[in-house]
Amino acid sequence: MKKKVVSLLAAMALAVTALAGCGSNNAATTGTDAATVTATTEAAATTEAAGEAVSGVKAGFIFLHDENSTYDLNFLNGAKAACEKLGIEYMTKTNIPEGQEAYEAACELADAGCNFIFADSFGHEDYIIEAAKEYPNVQFSHATGTKAHTEGLDNFHNAFASIYDGRYLAGIVAGMKLNEMIANGDITEDQAKMGYVGAYTYAEVMSGYTSFFLGARSVCPSATMDVTFTGSWYDETAEKEAANKLIEGGCVLISQHADSMGAPTACETAGVPNVSYNGSTEAACPNTFLVSSRVNWEPYFEYAIKCVADGTPIDTDWCGTLETGSVELSDLGAAVADGTAEAVEAAKADLIAGKAHVYDITTFTVEGKTLDSYEADIDTDPDYTPDHEVVSDGYFHESDVAFRSAPYFNVRIDGINLLDEQY
Secondary structure: EEEOOHHHHHHHHHHHOOOOOOOOOOOOEEEEOOOEEEEEEOOOOOOOOHHOOOOOOOEEEOOOOOOOOOHHHHHHHHHHHHHHHOOOOEEEEEOOOOHHHHHHHHHHHHHHHEEEEEEEOHHHHHHHHHHHHHHHOEEEEEEEEOOOHHHHHOEEEEEEEEOOHHHHHHHHHHHHHHHHHHHOOOOOOOEEEEEEEOOOOOOOHHHHHHHHHHHHHHOOOEEEEEEEEOOOOOHHHHOOOOOOOOHHOOOEEEEEEEEOOOHHHHHHHHHOOOOEEOOOOOOOOOOOOEEEEEEHHHEEEEEEEHHHHHHHOOOOEEEEEEOOOOOOOOOOOOOOOHHHHOOOOOOOOHHHHHHOOOEEEEOOEOOOOOOOEEOOOOOOOOOOOOOOOEEEOOOOOOOOOOOOOOOOOOOOOOEEOOOOOOO
């Protein structure tokens, strides 16, 4: 088997310059039908903040793709920052499919001495649970998962963040741009139609496009939105084709819940404003980029690693917020409308203070009616039986850790048109 090493620091630098590659020395790779799985070992740099350093922890991270995916690069950056800040050794495994390979990767990390292991993709969950049962002395965490609160394992945990807050704020940026286009005579009010490139019809994606739409509608009441799906988290060709289809269908602004540069570059070519995800695309799309929302995973990694070092329990379900710095917007692009920064800051302050809620039931309807009650399927039972009332105090309580940190908003609200649902 061919051996090689990938330097995470080099990968970060290459990602910034939009290049992909790796240096070679001594490490392990395993071939799969779909991808090459690369094991990376990196000793964390000595932290200057001695007060932040911890001992007794070696972390392992499992990523669905690599630094070429905006989603995975966001996790890679968070892992690197947290581990270097805390002065701990860490290992990464990239391009790990959502299959048995995830279990094998987790076991390899545990066997290599990692006592905190984290996986970043929804489909990894069952395989990480399997590994957690085999290694009871290792703490396992999983992003976007749904089963920690029903598995009852002391060493398996789910984590997410209220990214719907970030998407709502990004939606305000989009709505302000629509208003500018209307005021300039570029479009009429009834032409204020946005497009959204989604991966799957999962609750996470539905929650994301709905919160984005509600943010836009909060400042541009005539806004509507078409949504299409690609059936993949990362498929540059499919995402570009989806964006072009939406533009051809009359969408004058595009956002996405997908991980490649396909949609943003399609927008730049067509001259259509774009809201991206997981990182700024302004360098590649200087004329059309508006803003990007992302989950900052560094706060969670720091929290969980410190728990392992201190021997304290990690929350079964953890959900970061705007206030904890776990939900962020990028700097605004040059294409934004005047007054956008002020509108975003005002809305952000209201969300943090609890004066406003993304899923305020007075701001949308479902088949023309107010959603005054909704029982969500949160316990992931095999029969998908609704089991929790999640509407109270005038809003839908999304990602409430009393229920589950992962999104469960799957309501189809008026104003959003789904073009296809095969995924």
